[in-house]
Amino acid sequence: MKRVRLALAAAFMTTAAMASDHLDSPKVIADPRVDIGDIYAWTSSDGRRLNLVMTIVGHAFNKDAEYAFHVDSGPRFPDTTARTDIVCRFASMTQADCLIGRDETIQGDPGKPAGLKSASGRSLLFAGLRDDPFFNNVKGSRDAFDLAAATLKQGVPRDAAGCPAYTPQQTAAILDRWRHTDGGPARNFLAGWTPASIVLSVDLALVNRGGPVLAVWADTTVDDVRIDRMGRPLTGNGLLAHLGSDEEADAYKLAYNEATPETADVFVPVIAKSLALYDGYDGRCGNQLMIDASAPPAQRYTPLAKLLADDRLWVNSASTMCTQLFGVELAALPGGARWRNECGGRTLHYDAVNVYRSLLAGGNNDAVTDGVRADDQPHSDTVFPFLAAPVHTKATYR
Known part of the structure; x- marks a missing residue:
């Protein structure tokens, strides 16, 4: 694992798949400076701006890379008719150059918490180390998935759509593993993590040419080659070759990161298979989000698989009430x-990992939990640059 301390490498080799998008393929493991950890997008409390955050696993930016947010806009979900690209480059940690659409630019030192304004004053940028707002009981989740996989191998029957029929005792054991860490209270594996972070607050008029409904995704590229992409939490990291071999998962993730929302339909079948497994984790089959009970078994998970393969984070920018992942x-x-x-999107305070998995397991917000409900540091959805200042550095990238 290039440029990463061996101790961190060993930890992540066994647990990274349970983080939102961290270290999800060999390419980003080779250079964490282009590895997107998470993205966040939500409407500002005054209803005038779109707030955007991209965390980067490495503690620095790659001077040869482009870091981009893509904001599609339209009159209603899921119809978008225009796209605005926000592309940033960093010659160093003290020199940023961002282009928003065709004309809005931000240039200079982005490291002051008050932010770096664009010439027009319509956009604000911060870039530097901040505390990671994502929280996740990685070890408990890994234990739960390992137990689920071992239980499947013992001959758990599946229905015609591929959903496993765990017994109540098996379900209870899996869910118990999920909400503990090493058999004790749940712990946030990412506590103290300090990624390089790109934070933007942008006038809505710069990104909503097609309408008030926005679909946001992000990517990193080097020499016009896409290295990583992300929209919703966990899709690219948790639904490709779920419970399959590491080699299978790596191949899918590499191809997935090279794709775009427009070309991602090829991943629908493999995501659908993973959704069938998730559907059984709460002990019931057929209660997942977007299940059509009247559909043939082979098509039960296709509608949700298509939505997730597209992998854009949807924001209703006409609303300032942001409380629910998948709200739009x-x-x-x-x-x-x-x-x-509901504005939907993703603020820094959403219990994203638990809500995401619960919607996939039981069609509601609380079907499963990993036992961690909040981050260890206070963040703000209203005060720029939103993410808490770093307390300490958990790892060093050279």
Whole structure:
């Protein structure tokens, strides 16, 4: 694992798959400076700006890389008609050069917490080390998946769609592993992690040409080659060759990172197989988000698999109420009226890993939990640069 201390490498080789998107393929393991850990996107509390955060696993930026947010906009979910690219390069940690759309530029030292303004004053940038707001009981999750895989090998029956029918005792054992760490209280594996972070607050008029509904994804490229991409938490890291071999997973993740939302349909079949496994983790089959009970078994998981393969983070920028991961998608479903005024997206305070897995396991926010409900540091969804200042550096990249 190039440029990473051996102790950190050993830890992540066994646990990285359970982080949101950290160290998800051999290419990003080779250079953590282009490895996207997480992205966040939400409407500002005054309803005037889109707030964006990209955390990078390495503690520095690659001077040869481009770090980009892509913001598709449209009148309603899932229709988008325009795209605005926000592309940043960093000659050093004290020299940023960002282009927002065609004309908005931000240049200079981005390291002051107050932020670096664009010439027009419509955009604000911070880039530097901050505390990672993502929280996750990695060890408990790994223990749960290992037990689930071992239990499957013992002959757990599956229904026609591939969902495993765990017994109540087996389900209880898996869920118990999930909410503990080494048999004790759940711990956040990423406590104290201090990634390089790109934080932007952008006038909505710069990114909503197509309409108020925004679909956000991010990528890193070097010499026009895409190294990593991400939208929602865990999709690229948790649903490709789920419980398969490391070699299978690496091949899928490399191909997935090279794709775009427009070319990602090829991953629908493998994601659908992973969704079948997730559907059984709460002890019930057929209660996952977007399940069509009337569909043939072979198509049960296709609608959600298509949505997740697209892998964009949806934000209703007409709303400032941001409380629910998948809020925009939920509002578009039958019976989704309660979410109509929800901005969706992802703020720094969403219990993203638990809500994501719960929607996949039981179609609600609380079907499963890893026992960790908040980060160890206080972050802000309203005060720039949002992420808490680093307390200490957990690892050093050279």
